[in-house]
Amino acid sequence: MTAFKGERPHRQQVDPLGSLRAPDDPPWDVYLTGTVFLDIIFTGLDSAPVRGTESWARGMGSSPGGVANMATALARLGLKTSLAAAFGDDHYGEYCWDALEQGEGIDLSASRTVLGWHSPVTVSMAYEGERTMVSHGHAAPPEQSEPEYPPHARAAVASLTPGVRAPWIVRAASEGTRIFADVGWDETGAWDLSALPDLAHCEAFLPNAAEAMRYTGADCPRAAARALTDHVPVAVVTLGAEGAYAVDGRTGETAEVPAIAVQALDPTGAGDVFVAGFVTGTLADWPLADRLAFAGLTAALSVQEFGGSLSAPGWSELAAWWHRVRSLEDQDPAALRRYAFLADLLPNDHVSPWPLRRAVPTIGFRRSA
Secondary structure (H helix, E strand, O other), rough: OEOOOOOOOOOOOOOOOOOOOOOOOOOOOEEEEEEEEEEEEEEEEOOOOOOOOOOOOOOOEEEEEHHHHHHHHHHOOOEEEEOOOOEEOOHHHHHHHHHHHHHHHEOOOOOOEEEOOOEEEEEEEEEEOOEEEEEOOOOOOOOOOOOOOOEEEEEEEEEEOOOOOOOHHHHHHHHHOEEEEEEEOOOOOOHHHHHHHEEEEEEEEEEEEEHHHHHHHHHHHHHHHHOOOOOOEEEEEEOHHOOEEEEOOOHHHHHHHHOOOOOOOOOHHHHHHHHHHHHHHHOOOOHHHHHHHHHHHHHHHHOOOOOOHHHHHHHHHHHHHHHHHOOOOOOOOHHHHHHHHHOOOOOOOOOOOOOOOOOOOOOOEEEEE
């Protein structure tokens, strides 16, 4: 089937919140805001570019990036997703808007096109499972920042910045929205949790191990996660190749899930996909260990594809993976039991072959689906 502009491609969809939905629910499952980049991805590089030389890539693609990685990951997991972002009035901005709204079904009613503002751009070069990125852009005009009153949603995802308050977080939390937060590297070097005042309004905080240890002064990531529950109900610390560890400070429950061994092609957006998986499991009211396992699985599937939003898995990819691992004769029974909760969620028919490969969209061309 060919999908033309303005026509959403058909996807086999699962609603993870289907049994929980009620007539008086908020209109959106998840709200988020941030900067949308145009990502241009070069793939098939044998090594990093060398100064003074020209490198040829065997592949190239383009897609919305930045906060669009998270929005796409949420939407592909079946959550009704609303995004507030500024879009340039150039061809790049038009392409990103169309790809998110028409291609992924993301609500952009809280977004806006800014006249005379060009889209931020990131060029990503993927090689040897790593990436090198070069970005260019200017901040959108202050009056084009996130809406003062965000749309009502079950949950919201926020990226905290040390020393900066985001008023929308307080307003959303006061309306009953459950806030999930991550954080970037603290360029100030202070690593002071008091510099993250919005953390007090969050339900869950999802830093990586290095960030968690620096913020808490703990000598191991698991101790750091436990310390963080003095500031936020649920702390989730990603451990890289070791997986992830989580603590629910309200109940004392802990969970640790090892990482899934995969051949990583490009880690772009994997952190966003992990958060999206954890949000999905939390809103679906799954046990903590299942939420953690699902988040790790979605992230592992994403790194096997190139690009950020392009690589976010949907339910058909999850079904294909589950079908594949159960067919392996030497599969560890304990590992299968860890993901047995998927059996009641995933479609049983029309499972596509594994691995799946997506068509990579390029600006100016229509996309096949």
